[in-house]
Amino acid sequence: MNRTFSRRRDRLLVYQTMREGKITSARRTTCSACGAECANLEWERNLWVCPRCGFHSPVDAYYRLSNILDPGSFQELEERISPADPLSFPGYPAKLSALEEETGLKDGAVAALGRVDGCRAVFALLDSRFLMGSMGTAVGEKITRAAEYAARKKLPLVTFSASGGARMQEGIFSLMQMAKTAAAIQRFQSGGGLYISCFTHPTTGGVTASFASLGDIMLAEPGALIGFAGPRVIEQTIKEQLPEGFQRSEYLLDHGFLDRIVPRSEWRAVLGQLLALHEKGGRS
Amino acid sequence: MSRYTPEEKVKIARHPDRPGTADFINALFTGFFEQRGDRFCGEDPSILGGIARFHGRPVTVIGHRKGKNLEENLRCNFGMPSPEGYRKAQRLMRQAEKFGRPIITFVDTPGAYPGREAEERGQGEAIAQCLALMSALEVPVISVITGEGGSGGALALAVANRVLMLEHAVYSVLSPEGFASILWKDSSRAEEACGVMKLTAQDLRRGGIVQGVLREPEGGAHTDWQATFRTVDAALTRELAGLEKLRGPALARQRYEMFRAMGQGLPPAGREEP
Numbered sequence: 397m398n399r400t401f402s403r404r405r406d407r408l409l410v411y412q413t414m415r416e417g418k419i420t421s422a423r424r425t426t427c428s429a430c431g432a433e434c435a436n437l438e439w440e441r442n443l444w445v446c447p448r449c450g451f452h453s454p455v456d457a458y459y460r461l462s463n464i465l466d467p468g469s470f471q472e473l474e475e476r477i478s479p480a481d482p483l484s485f486p487g488y489p490a491k492l493s494a495l496e497e498e499t500g501l502k503d504g505a506v507a508a509l510g511r512v513d514g515c516r517a518v519f520a521l522l523d524s525r526f527l528m529g530s531m532g533t534a535v536g537e538k539i540t541r542a543a544e545y546a547a548r549k550k551l552p553l554v555t556f557s558a559s560g561g562a563r564m565q566e567g568i569f570s571l572m573q574m575a576k577t578a579a580a581i582q583r584f585q586s587g588g589g590l591y592i593s594c595f596t597h598p599t600t601g602g603v604t605a606s607f608a609s610l611g612d613i614m615l616a617e618p619g620a621l622i623g624f625a626g627p628r629v630i631e632q633t634i635k636e637q638l639p640e641g642f643q644r645s646e647y648l649l650d651h652g653f654l655d656r657i658v659p660r661s662e663w664r665a666v667l668g669q670l671l672a673l674h675e676k677g678g679r680s
Numbered sequence: 681m682s683r684y685t686p687e688e689k690v691k692i693a694r695h696p697d698r699p700g701t702a703d704f705i706n707a708l709f710t711g712f713f714e715q716r717g718d719r720f721c722g723e724d725p726s727i728l729g730g731i732a733r734f735h736g737r738p739v740t741v742i743g744h745r746k747g748k749n750l751e752e753n754l755r756c757n758f759g760m761p762s763p764e765g766y767r768k769a770q771r772l773m774r775q776a777e778k779f780g781r782p783i784i785t786f787v788d789t790p791g792a793y794p795g796r797e798a799e800e801r802g803q804g805e806a807i808a809q810c811l812a813l814m815s816a817l818e819v820p821v822i823s824v825i826t827g828e829g830g831s832g833g834a835l836a837l838a839v840a841n842r843v844l845m846l847e848h849a850v851y852s853v854l855s856p857e858g859f860a861s862i863l864w865k866d867s868s869r870a871e872e873a874c875g876v877m878k879l880t881a882q883d884l885r886r887g888g889i890v891q892g893v894l895r896e897p898e899g900g901a902h903t904d905w906q907a908t909f910r911t912v913d914a915a916l917t918r919e920l921a922g923l924e925k926l927r928g929p930a931l932a933r934q935r936y937e938m939f940r941a942m943g944q945g946l947p948p949a950g951r952e953e954p
């Protein structure tokens with residue numbers, strides 16, 4: 397076990413301890429949706445859903461897993477994958493190192509093996525702290541390997557997406573990750589694998605147009621922006637204002653693209669139920 | 681090697697007189713029977729597709745259609761498909777697989793349409809399903825990028841066993857204008873974007889993204905359509921002959937592995953598995 401591994405694992409434990417109320421913080425955080433300022437402890441008790449307006453603020457991948465997995469079941473997968481700079485894009489390597497320093501992540505995705513209510517599954521999560529969770533070669537590779545691992549071990553696959561789309565700095569190589577991840581999911585599913593795709597705020601572009609839209613079950617957090625084109629691009633194209641709630645989870649549910657909207661506090665219960673329904677022997 | 685800069689190539693790739701999908705179909709195929717509609721709710725003319733013969737052999741042919749004059753441009757939405765177009769393409773590809781027909785696609789689009797209705801009907805889902813479907817098809821698939829290969833809207837018709845590209849066509853993650861506006865918040869820096877994006881056929885061939893570059897006549901494909909058609913015809917004939925030696929599962933495997941390998945500088949899959 398290398399050092400990064402234990403450091404990240406420690407962080408997961410810290411999160412779990414925080415939820416048990418053993419750690420307090422005097423700091424306050426302002427909600428980007430309603431502007432209300434609340435104590436971090438209050439945010440934390442509410443799983444970083446705004447205590448005033450219910451906005452599901454973006455959270456990092458480890459924090460999310462700490463809310464969902466059975467304690468002690470987390471095992472990180474494929475953490476050695478590091479990003480490439482295939483276009484030799486000016487300033488990109490420096491940006492990547494700065495983000496690694498800041499987040500402890502090599503790129504914007506985390507894959508793990510874990511249990512929910514005793515049911516084993518493979519998890520792959522995008523982390524929006526890392527260039528908006530955009531999908532470059534490393535992110536695409538991690539999603540693909542998570543699907544391949546799940547296929548080999550005959551386990552369900554659960555993804556949580558949060559992404560600005562393609563990683564511009566990796567150009568066409570980023571675009572090809574759409575084909576690569578979609579193909580991996582297709583292969584996993586045609587082998588009988590269960591794929592649950594969970595959208596969080598915001599998920600747009602190449603991630604929406606590839607693996608994330610291929611779930612056997614499609615779920616989303618309340619109020620998440622989910623789309624192919626971003627709302628600004630659409631408004632510029634059609635030269636009119638978009639209706640209230642356009643491209644939000646509730647809108648997608650109404651248009652037939654989601655099975656259910658799941659508040660953050662219910663992920664564990666809903667995923668536990670779905671995984672149990674697909675356990676072997678549950679078919680008869 | 682090439683006498684044109686990337687930004688000049690973008691202009692050539694977008695030239696209004698450049699042969700489009702309808703022109704390639706007219707010139708290279710016989711007995712074209714157009715198939716219309718997605719069988720859910722609509723028909724999207726920005727994707728043209730159907731059954732035809734290629735040197736006597738029935739094939740399914742699908743491509744983006746921009747239209748040749750303003751009226752057609754508007755009807756075809758300047759080659760920017762809606763979900764209906766991608767779902768029609770899926771329908772045609774499933775049928776091709778059912779009847780054992782090779783699939784030939786012509787790619788020429790600024791990108792999938794970023795519109796309100798397109799989003800409401802699931803643009804992202806429609807593209808994702810194209811990618812997933814194409815990756816597993818058990819018939820030969822050849823794509824030719826003839827003009828602009830813009831973003832996911834282009835890739836949705838280009839998950840092929842062989843991706844060929846005309847010499848001055850371009851293929852990129854986003855239009856140079858969009859790229860500049862996202863990265864530098866300044867769409868007027870599009871020329872600079874062309875330089876860093878590596879969107880030319882020559883760069884993409886080196887990067888392993890396309891498998892063949894097809895020579896254009898002096899000045900670009902629009903200066904001599906017949907010469908362009910002869911080149912594309914010869915390339916399709918050659919590639920098809922090679923692919924038809926493979927059985928269905930081998931075709932699907934070759935295509936999967938080719939796209940699977942697209943990501944550089946990455947270590948091999950983990951040794952110690954939990």
Ligand SMILES: [Zn+2]
Pocket residue numbers: 427428429430431432446447448449450451
């Ligand atoms: Zn709020």
